[in-house]
Amino acid sequence: MSDTHVFEDIPLSREQVVNCSFSNWYWRYKSHVPKSRVIKPLPQSFMEYLGADGIVLPEDGHYEVEMGDGDGEYSDWSDEDGADKTDASKDQQKVFAQFQDVHDQIKQTIKEWGAVTPKLNWSAPRDATWILPSNTMKCTNASDVYLLLNASNYVMHDLAHAFDDVTTKEGDEIKETQTEFELVLRKWVNINPALEFRVFVKQNEIVGISQRDLNYYDFLKPLESTIRELVETFFDEVLRETFPDDDYVFDVYLPRPFDKTFLIDINPFARVTDSQLFTWHELSQLTPQDDYELRLVTEVNKGRFAVKEHTENQVPKDVVDASLDSNAMAELAKQWQELQMKAEK
Ligand SMILES: Nc1ncnc2c1ncn2[C@@H]1O[C@H](COP(=O)(O)OP(=O)(O)O)[C@@H](O)[C@H]1O
Ligand SMILES: [Mg+2]
Known part of the structure; x- marks a missing residue:
């Protein structure tokens, strides 16, 4: 809700922000928290992948996890993929090799738990559910996790602006570089x-x-x-x-x-x-x-x-921009379709 009153100073220290980082409290209260796994530290390549424009999905994001779905869809798509696999797409797939360990842990966790929901140290991608067909944060394959994280402004805030709102000098000795980023996977409830x-x-x-x-x-x-x-x-x-x-x-x-x-x-x-x-x-x-x-x-x-919270974040800026430009709209629709097809593969 927006405040209509005079701005009150509510102090925020670096220490307070750090104390709320998931892994700084999870272990102490573990028996009261839905089952979670923390992947940490995250390699620089993973952080760069999250920070980059656009979304590249792993080609193995789905079928290694869900075996034998047996509807023939997968083999259709994979044939097609094989036929027009360009150097560019091979290069894109190298991205995942750089953080193979994280990628494997995501796949393994989903395999064990069936479905997870991701967050970084502080924020979940609540603003990005539009990118998954289920319109929830439920991830049943690694691609879902990447789609949500990449499409979320809240997650980007964690990456680039976590300490922007700090107002006091308290805890100043805690340097941003000392706070390691973490990927939290919570078992879907x-x-x-x-x-x-x-x-x-x-x-x-x-x-x-x-x-x-x-x-x-x-x-x-x-x-x-x-x-x-x-x-x-x-x-x-x-x-x-x-x-x-x-x-x-x-x-x-x-x-x-x-x-x-x-x-x-x-x-x-x-x-x-x-x-x-x-x-x-x-x-x-x-x-x-x-x-x-x-x-x-x-x-x-x-x-x-009645207006849902964070409404302004529920439609991605790309969509708003593109709606003002028909060529961009067509391009966006195409990309969107491709992503959905990959995600469903
Ligand atoms: N294990 C879980 N399974 C399914 N949904 C969850 C789970 N944990 C949290 N959520 C949902 O995600 C929302 C956001 O999670 P939260 O950790 O509070 O992130 P944020 O601080 O970014 O809002 C919660 O309000 C809840 O509805
Ligand atoms: Mg929160």
């Missing part, structure tokens, strides 16, 4: 977004809880006390004494029958983190002494949040 909540912690106390998905769900209201209880218990038993900062924002998933709390992510208590149904102005004013609010989208205010 069918999450019901209605039961995801964002919890704001200030001076080591909960100051607010918000629904994370901003749609109206009529079944949430009667669950208010359950949600508060689960979140408070989890905070007291797991995070309060152990997370290194006093101010942070954590995300939980509370699936029925409400006997387990899953920790999804930990984020800095700062404007870079979406304030959901609060505003950062409000959050900056709250004190831990007050009773905290649990905010849900209600029948009355649901219209206000």
Whole structure:
């Protein structure tokens, strides 16, 4: 939500950003986090691949993982590939050889777990689901992982701008180069977004809880006390004494029958983190002494949040640009089709 109030200074230190990097907290809270694997360090060639314009997909991204799909599609495509394989495409495939180890680990993890969802140190490619036929972040082959990562502005933010929002000198000795990039693969869980909540912690106390998905769900209201209880218990038993900062924002998933709390992510208590149904102005004013609010989208205010978050990021800039230029549009449609065919292969 955008703040209409005067800009409040909410400090953010380098240390806070580093503490929220996935592998810096995952090991401590592992039993509460959906099964995950961290691939780290990432070779320079992989980082360059992610940062490059355009998307090259591995030719083995799919069929090495899903064996015997038996519908004949694959052999059709592979024949065609073989027939017009150019030097350029061979060169492109060399890219993957440079980070063969990462590539193999992605394939191996998917083989073991069936499906994964990727993220880098801080961000998941939530803005790039449009690039997969399922319109989710569910990856059932390595190409899906590459498509999502390459198409996401959020992932690019991690790569190039992770420390841009730091406002204090605290933790300045932590150099950007010391923070290694990591690829996190999480085992795919069918999450019901209605039961995801964002919890704001200030001076080591909960100051607010918000629904994370901003749609109206009529079944949430009667669950208010359950949600508060689960979140408070989890905070007291797991995070309060152990997370290194006093101010942070954590995300939980509370699936029925409400006997387990899953920790999804930990984020800095700062404007870079979406304030959901609060505003950062409000959050900056709250004190831990007050009773905290649990905010849900209600029948009355649901219209206000009908616009999906990060809407501006859901259509890629290429598509917007191309829509103003018919040649570019045709070219884009062609590339798109090719990618989809490869991804489905
Ligand atoms: N293991 C998983 N399986 C399926 N979806 C997941 C899984 N972990 C997280 N998600 C979904 O991805 C969303 C974003 O994940 P999160 O780690 O919070 O990234 P970000 O900080 O970039 O938003 C979550 O809100 C959740 O809906
Ligand atoms: Mg996050």
